[in-house]
Amino acid sequence: MDVFDMFKIVLDEHSSRILDLTNSRSMNAAEISDLIGIPMAACYRRIRSLKRVGMLREDTKTVSPGGKSVVTYRSVLDRAEVVLHDGRLKVFMDVDGETSSDQMLL
Numbered sequence: 884m885d886v887f888d889m890f891k892i893v894l895d896e897h898s899s900r901i902l903d904l905t906n907s908r909s910m911n912a913a914e915i916s917d918l919i920g921i922p923m924a925a926c927y928r929r930i931r932s933l934k935r936v937g938m939l940r941e942d943t944k945t946v947s948p949g950g951k952s953v954v955t956y957r958s959v960l961d962r963a964e965v966v967l968h969d970g971r972l973k974v975f976m977d978v979d980g981e982t983s984s985d986q987m988l989l
Contacts (some may be wrong), residue, residue, distance in 0.1 A: 886974045886985040890935050891961045897921055902958045903937060909942040910957035931958060937978050947987045 892898050900919050904910055910918075916926040933939035934956075945951040961977035973986040 884936055886976055886983045887940070887987070889976055889983070890963060890965065890974050892932055892938070893937055895929070895958070897925065898933055901926075901929055901933060901956075902960050905939065905956050906960075909957045911955050913954050915956070920953075929978040933958075938978075 893902065897919055901915055904915060904918060912923060912926050912930060915930075916923050920962065930939060934941075938958065938960045939956050940959055942955045944955075945953050947953050959979040961980075963977075964974065964975040966973045966975070967989075970989050972985045972989055973984060975982065975984045
């Protein structure tokens with residue numbers, strides 16, 4: 884997936900909120916869903932998308948008192964930046980210690 888496609892995911896309101904919420908501490912899907920105010924199914928769609936592009940990782944796995952597996956997630960996105968300079972749109976992403984960038988002529 885190229886950097887522009889990754890940035891499109893960050894532009895999604897709920898995905899960006901998930902990244903923001905999990906930047907400072909790990910959270911499970913139920914916590915994220917409650918804080919953002921979206922259904923669990925929508926939350927899991929965003930989580931899967933963010934994991935697929937490497938911006939979110941599973942942090943811990945535990946078992947609830949009811950016997951269900953509970954996974955917490957943590958953002959590994961350090962920076963997402965768009966710059967318009969000399970007619971070129973440049974995108975920079977720092978994910979899990981690695982920088983990716985791309986540009987296009989407008």
